[in-house]
Amino acid sequence: MSDRKLLITGASGKLGQQVIKYLLNDFNIPANQLIATSRNAASLRELADKGVDVREADFSNPASLEAAFAGADNLLLISIDAIGQRSELHRNAVLAAQNVGIKHLTYTSMPAADTSPVVFAFEHEATEKAITDSQISNWTILRNNWYFENLAEFFASTLQTQAWLTAAKEGKTAQLSRLDLAYAAAASVAKALNGKQTLTLNGPESLTTEQMAAKINQALGLNIQVIHQSDEELKAQLESFGLPEGIVALVTTMDQHARGAFSDGSSQDFEVLTGRKPQDFSQWLEANKAMLSQIAQGA
Template sequence: MTRLLVTGAAGQLGRAVLHHLVQTSKVAPGDIVAASRDPQKLAEFAAAGIETRAADFDDEAGLVKAFTGIDRVLIISTDELATPGKRIAQHRNAVAAAAKADVKHIIYTSMPNPDKSLVSFAPDHLGTEEAIKASGVPYTILRNSWYGDNYLMSMPHNLQVGRWYTATGAGKVANISRDDCARAAAAALANPPAGSQTLTLTGPESLSAEDIATRVSKAVGKPLEVVHVTDEQLSHGLTGASLPPFVVEMLVSADANIRAGNFDLLTDTFEKLTGSKPQSLGAYLETQKAALSG
């Protein structure tokens, strides 16, 4: 029996991975372990026959205990972005724990081009990739492109005012849905590629801001004008909307990264891992009409 563990199982990506392990990859619930800082949030999985364990990324010894007896572990990057240095320390704890627990294979959710990315949290991913490679444990690094889901945070407001202020310039991005990333992660966890590989997951098309706005407008039947601004103007507007400084930095840096072409990638990794094609952004947005309408 091969034992598979998913960290961050109470989060959106973790929950989706568990779903796809059982429903899409057809892994028996008894072969899966769901791990979270708060196992009480995993009651639904326990009821489905999935073992639950406590796993706090700030506690390396606790992670070793959680990973003991596990053959493959999916390390989902944490959401600790507010405190500089905390996220990479957590990830290094998880990698070290996997090695100490004699895990046979690590799967990690990273991002495209972390070595040259302008996104504020890219160094966390690069440092984690380096730690994994240094651990000696075979690995599959999945570099997830920018989620199409991220548009649900700002597009309802943009549609209300009819304008989308963006600093992406003429840059393009091959958005992929969180659910597709979860499906690919589940496939890699259930049947990892041979050896150690670094793979980039993208959607089926690379789109400009105007392309994206057209798809948003079509999904909800409302016009959306793209207004190009500078990084400084975008930062000022986001700050005026009372967003925390680290969120402002993340969003401005993400636009700069798109403008620089670092998200303009198309791969067939998703299809190779899952045997199916990734959902297009337009198709995804069609399923999110209620969320986009606010």
């Protein structure tokens, strides 16, 4: 085990918390080799109690970032949730990482960041470019496929109404769990591969909306019907629900992304990086059955 210091941004987030658990428990990184950052250090008190070096880092305050990153060797830059501000804020983080001499940087990107029609793809494309243009010698861009968890966190209405409106047609996506993506991010920051690589992290199977709905129905005893629509019909329908413009654009472009096969594929990068296979959708549904059933019942 090297004595490199590993810094994790977004350590308070759902992905970041899990990355740190894996680093401590599965990769046996001593707590005193970990640095965890948040805009609010108090949110990381539990980690501080374990001996992790907890620091404040706000990507919108570039002047503070070099001090926050100082002394780190490997840095995991977890994309932030502030859609619309990420090109600039992530660039601030990449520049600070470069200026403090980070030896290896990992970034959590998205599938086909440079060609995808998804409304926020340009932010990941800009961040990837900031990394490739930087002086950082070793980096790994993780093009994370969609989380299975989006079903519960963003598309709960599909479970509740049992109607899945989609313009994705037969487009397939190779989604995987947030836990598996956290494990891959932990592997990347711990292993710090030499050189520059972009890895595509897919789940073990690529499924159409119909195939996903059938698996959900089987696991949860539901009767979700997939309703195929054109882009225009889906947009009009979502607008009729009073959804904000940004959400309508997000949902419709995610379906265009699926239809264009931007999240399809059978890359083995996950297995190569981690040495294990990610959970498939049926296994994830089984593991999360109680939580999903509660959502379906509107609880």
